[in-house]
Amino acid sequence: MSLTAEQLRRFGEDGFLVVENVLDRTRTLDPLIAEYEAVLDRLWQGWVRAGALEPGDAGGGFEERIVKAYTAGLEYFQPMDISxxxxxxxxxxxxxxxxxxxxxxxxxxxxxxxxxxxxxEITSNPIQHVRIKPPAVDLRDDELRAHIAATDWHQDRAVTLEEADDTRMVTAWVAVSDATVENGCLQVIPGSHRGAMIPHCPEAGQVGIPARMMAGREARPLPVGAGGVVLFHPLTIHxxxxxxxxxxxxxxxxRYNVTGEPTGRPMFPSFVARSARAPETVLRDPHAWRRMWEAARSRLAQQETTTIHRWSPDAAHCA
Ligand SMILES: O=C(O)CCC(=O)C(=O)O
Ligand SMILES: [Fe+2]
Structure with missing residues (x-):
């Protein structure tokens, strides 16, 4: 599967592209869902053992368990995140x-x-997340995390360090459930990738573009079916x-970047996902990948804090 010339032209013009049916249901999505069911099952057993849930509470299916865990104040996100x-x-x-x-x-x-x-020459960039978002009615009023509630306007370039400002990269937003306007799909500002990077502000638990910089821009929601992908440019506002x-x-x-260019998050592990020039450099062992993250964790545990972006709430543009 590749992109047509027309799809590439639209990506260049709009800064994003919706491609339906990229991932195969039985080959890729079902195993992914099964793997997460097993992760949640292990978490659930731990919560029961710790007395945070009633021993008899099976919780129901995956979605019910997610909502129940969230409502009980149990942290399901970080153990499920891929970073x-x-x-x-x-x-x-x-x-x-x-x-x-x-x-x-x-x-x-x-x-x-x-x-x-x-x-x-494709490197898997380590800026990557899972987002498993409960219905907004079930969220606490003060829930602001972008992996759980709605995501504020931003450019992905702004969540890299400066070292990656010239890196050629692309974000692939992969729908595991159907993403709809109702359930909180992605939204973009078409053509915004042709502008510069906008100063961002860390506020309310996220890093976002100040509201006054968003005035007059027209948003486009991007529904996409499960297995479909939204591709977008690192400067596309979304x-x-x-x-x-x-x-x-x-x-x-x-995210993916051209191999050899800075990832923008050098303390996290990247790997070569595909290469025409040096196919022997491609990582094929999922366990080696997990060990790279474990090694990064051991390294980062030695330091007080890990900084992943350049923005200060004290900057003049954030006032
Ligand atoms: O899914 C979301 O809520 C936001 C995703 C996002 O910011 C991204 O894919 O870069
Ligand atoms: Fe983003």
């Missing part, structure tokens, strides 16, 4: 770097569309809607 968090990291900081996630990130059909945009549905909205956002 370490910013700030303080310890040897015990949980994350999930499972084989089905690795298979999704290195999926041939996905890499084909990425190759159409950044070429055949965010996501809040989940007004009754069910959980689930996506991954992963």
């Amino acid at each position: 370490l968090p910013p700030g303080s990291i310890t040897e015990e900081t949980p994350f999930h770097a499972g084989p089905a996630v690795f298979a999704m990130m290195t999926d041939d059909r996905l890499l084909d569309v990425v190759e159409a945009i950044i070429g055949p 965010g996501s809607l809040s989940n007004r549905s009754q069910s959980v909205r689930w996506s991954f956002d992963i």
Whole structure:
């Protein structure tokens, strides 16, 4: 699967592209969902053992368990995320770097569309997350985390360090459940990638573009079916809607850059996902990938804090 000339032209013009049916349901999505069910099952057993949940409470299916865990104040996000968090990291900081996630990130059909945009020397960039978002009605009023509630307007370039300001990269936003306007799909400002990087501000638990910089811009929501992907440029302004549905909205956002260029998060591990020039450098072992993250965690546990972006709330543009 590749992109047509017309799709590439639209990506160049708009700064984003919706591609339906990239990931195969039985080959890629089902194993991914099964892997996360197992992760949640282990978490659940731990919560029961710790007395945070009633022993008899099976919780129901995946979605019911997510909502129940959230409502009980149990932290499900970080143990399911495919990255370490910013700030303080310890040897015990949980994350999930499972084989089905690795298979999704290195999926041939996905890499084909990425190759159409950044070429055949592809590095998996470590700026990556899972987003499993409960219905907004179930969220606490003060819930502001972008992996759980709606995401504020931002450019992905702004969540890299300066070293990656010239890196050729692309974000692939992968829908695991159908993403709809109602359940909080991605939204973008078409054509915004042709502008410069806008100063961002750390505020309200996220890093976002100050509201006055968003005035007069027209947003486009991007619904996409499960297995579909939204590709976008690192300067494309985007965010996501809040989940007004009754069910959980689930996506991954992963990134790729041209091999050899700075990832923008050098303290986290990247790997070669595809290479025409040096195919022997491609990482094929999911366990080696997990060990890279474990090694990064041990390293980062030695330091007080891990900083992942350049923005200060004290900057003049944030006043
Ligand atoms: O899914 C979301 O809420 C936001 C995703 C995002 O910011 C990204 O994919 O870069
Ligand atoms: Fe983003």
